[in-house]
Amino acid sequence: IPHHGDGVVAESLPTQTVDPEVQKQVAELWKTIVQHCGQNSKSVDHKQRDCDQETSRSSAVLGEWRTVRIFVSSTFTDFFSEREVLVKKVFPELREWCHDRKVFPELREWCHDRKVKVIECDLRWGVPKDATSTQALATCLEEIDRCYEANNQPFFLNMLAERYGWIPAENDVPAEVREKYPWVDGTSMTFMEILHGALSISNPNAAFFLRNPDFISVLPPDHAGRFFENTPLAIEHMKVLKCYLKEHFPHQTFSYPAQYAGVSRETGREMVQLSGLDEFASQVTQFFKTAIDKQYPTQVTTTELTPEEKEVGLQWLFVLDKSETLLGRDKELKQLLDYSCGTPDLDLETLEDWDCETGDNKLCVVVAEGGWGKTALLAGLVRRAVQNGQVFYHFVGSTASSKYHETVLQRLIVALAPNPSDPEITNPESDDETKKKLLKKCLAEWRKTDKEMLIVIDGVNELDNSESVYHLSWLPPVLPPGLRCVVSTNVAHRPTTARLFEHQAFRMTLSALDFAALKDIASDYLGKFGKKLAADQLQQLVETTKVDNPLWISLMCEELRIFGDFRTMDRKLAELPDTMDAFLNTVIKRLLAEDETGFVKKALYMIVCSMSGLPLDYILRLMGDVEEKEECPPLYWAQARRVLKPYSRTIRASGDGEEFIMFVHESMYKAVRQCMADLQEEITAWHRQLADFYQYWCDNKILRINYLPYHLQQGKLQSRLIAFLRKDRDAARMHALQRGRLLNELRCRNTAESVVPNTKEIMMCQMCSASVVCSDLS
Template identity: 25%
Template sequence: MTEQSHADGLLPADTSRAARIFLSSTFRDYAEERDLLVRRVFPALRARLKERFVELVDVDLRWGITAEQAERGEVLPICLAEIDRARPYFVGMLGERYGWIPPADAYATDLLERQGWLEEHRGGKSVTELEILHGVLNDPAMAGRAFFYFRAKAYAERKGGDYLAASPEDAARQADLKARISESGFPVSNYNDPEDLASQLEQDLWQILDAAYPADQVPDAFEREGRRHAAYAAPRRRLYLGGERFIQALDAALAEHAQRVLIEGASGGGKSALLANWLAKHKASNPDDLVFEHYLGASADAADAASLVRRLIETIKRRTGSQEAIPGEPEKLFESLPLWLGLASAYAQHRNKRWLLVLDGLNGLLALRDLRWFPDFLPERVHLVISCLPGEVMEARAAKGDWRRVQVDPLSDQERSALLRRFLATYNKTLSEVLEARALAHPLASNPLFLRTLAEELRLFGVHEQLEERLEYYLQSSS
């Protein structure tokens, strides 16, 4: 039986362990620093936090505000709102340039009603200074989570142009701002060049993030591998366009006691995201189920058949409290699997539970792709759900019994638009209607992986004036 489903709605992202870092500086003279941070420092920090299930988001607004939003006077409200979303993390970077000062009539009435403190600064403060006031200087509770970095004047003098103050008045404003920051008690570091900043900032941010999300006691190899699978699933639960009808297709399969369920669909079409989101909901509503969750793309060992089976058996052993030894040799390990599944079945039957074994991306097996190692028979109360692409593994799977099939379809026009907008909105970036239409017109835009890869490349690109050209470059890709 084949279930055809489309995405009907958005599932909420998991924000329980997410850290947003707001980057504040003028733009024209800080492209080098921001590029280093976005392309090197934050990816390095993100990799270190991944093992702790922490999602790190850098908020870089270089092109996150459209011309239409600027014309409507939405620049400052967006900046202040993003600062609030990122609390308590704030990074302020200052050189010699003071930055753009919005005219007094650029402050919307509703903004002044919400942020009464802005009234005294209308027409006299730059957006950058207002960010610093709102984000840090007006909020003593930011102590310990905000950092300031002052760039050496000699570097600006060597670069010239936009790196220098636009006028003597702006130079005085910048000097006064730096003095107030220095006197505030918040940490201030001086740096010589962008490389120096990158080194200092990575150390400073890691110090506070390490304290905020401390590592637990050193886990054993089994627990470390489990964390890798959890870390693999976590970002796939964010910004998911799976839809209740689609998830209900999987729920229905289990409700009808299907022991083997196959999820099919194109590469990059969202099968892993479906499983990650469905399992999160399923475990919440079925807390008694015993779930083994394995993503073959989660680690270097995850696609090895022996490692997969060993992890499954270790899971059964720990959950059942068995004292049986796990064979070390792969052949004996495979031979023992039916016995372990039988133990799992008996354990579940005695306690009125069921086992749910989920294998994502089974086509990714590095060897033994004929599935000779996996039993043809599944005992009672043991259910298997896999996702797989066409090929040798898919053909071998057919010999392992009858399968309930669920087909993952490409994104609809509405879904691809929502996915692109929501991904960029995570970093407070927005494409103009014209650029969005061009992106969504690409033949591969119905593929979630392609769309997210495109959005990620765009959000890392820091030159707003060249965004259209860069988008056209990416859209030349055929894969």
């Protein structure tokens, strides 16, 4: 819509004369702000070196790929055009960095060469009506926390003009925000983002872009009010903030021009369009290139990490994380360490199939119910055992590929093989029988050496073929001298326990945690949020619920943490269910009842229907409208993820570092699945939606190959699956065994007899196999 009016008259623009009382009020606020920044900088400085070193170590073990999260901060309506530039040019979404793009290919290639993935965190994009909601306060600040977790010094992009933004009243700020963050009353939400993400730590990765306001004078009067403040307080706030940034961040503060370019209705409402933003785009691109290159310099390496090295790195990070949660299992840990150092002579029969001999070592099997701490115990064992010698470890569920039995079998062969690079071992076409023979060969070769190794495999009941008759057929019942093996399983999974105890084995059954250990877990969990229960309440928590494992008490503490009325805590404790299944059922019902947007339900049900979680690179598409190809607003997903955080975790693929969100534990998966037990038609619909995404809206070929056939099968879309296998180019890249298995399952099983209806006679030319003639006998 072209504008030919006179623009904004001078009298309507804000004046520069400010009431001395307003100046005093702002100055007092800034005393508090500066004091906070000084205190926080001191607490951050002494940790930074360790953080940088830890980042480098993490980068190495993650296959060299690093994730950069750039938080975008600004007021909303007056930066519509800049956000368009960011979304469409400067920050293409992470999933498209490694694929063909027509915008800024040099930046895409630059990041790809450095093995850096860029994610933009712009929570207000697409949800302007919620940009000033109290619900968004915690969500935005916690999203900055995620940037801290990813990069230590978060990459932070702030855009400033003439608007200060919404200033919440004291009762608008939730108590949890005040407890967790140093909230400064009287400042705007946008400023608190700046304080938390940049000012408080003198962040070298923060950039501030100040827009020249000259264009405002030619704006249509009915739109100009969105671009400047009328209140003296907001005007003074902006004046002081800009001066502070220019003084304290002189090399990180940039000015840029903009020109009025009319009004557009493309979004469904009238929005002012600005042009001449090439300088802005160039400044943003160049700053973050420099900042990323400084924090993550190009690593000169002569060899690429092998898939096994990447997998080991990811699993080691999992070990470090889970071992931190080990409490109350000192006795069991000592017993496992004793086993790893040696076992007594065994009186076993010779098992010819495995070429076993007298003196071989029995397996040690750790069994317990779900959530009793098997994984934490084995992670603690690995963390201790690696200090004493060579350890092979595999935690099922720790990475995207860890649940496949082929993965653990191949990794074990590589760990035991005298020459891991032998083509016979690295052959990707090897089937299970070939791999099993290779393992037996490696064990025979190991018997000739004096080497020692501890093998630790956690959660074998969660392997992909756990319901198959071939489950664990590759695992030898005893091991040669020098090799010892600890495996864990859920005692409730009968096929696994039956297989593991077919032959003699050491058995460790985890018992319920005692009150002291449960108390420590509860106190530690609540203490992270500045909360605690009285001694009698802790006693009531344990006795009323009969809680007996770490997962259960941790999740109960999460429910208590978000319970709003501490005065009725005793009644809340008395109402808690006395079984973990019943408790998880109440949690899921609460999550669904409080889900105003529907995205929590969508995430829960989609994770259940997925093979190994949902790919986070594409989560906005998955949560959005797949049919219309409309993404979910980032703020809505951030809010849903915040709700699901205690019940979910992120795993990574060892190949390209793809991240997946899945449930924190198998028990949560089973609980959600139970809630869907009577919703078979809905389950089929979710599979079809996932199939539509992978087939029509996913541009990652590996994801399409791995997950599309499964969802087409589960969605009862056989015709589409056949067409995919026959005609889609990606299907030609599938592993021959996977493709063959799918085709075999699709094969018609009906008997072809002349007396059977719809049976037709076929004649085939012997000279040319391509000629087939069918005669219609009807």
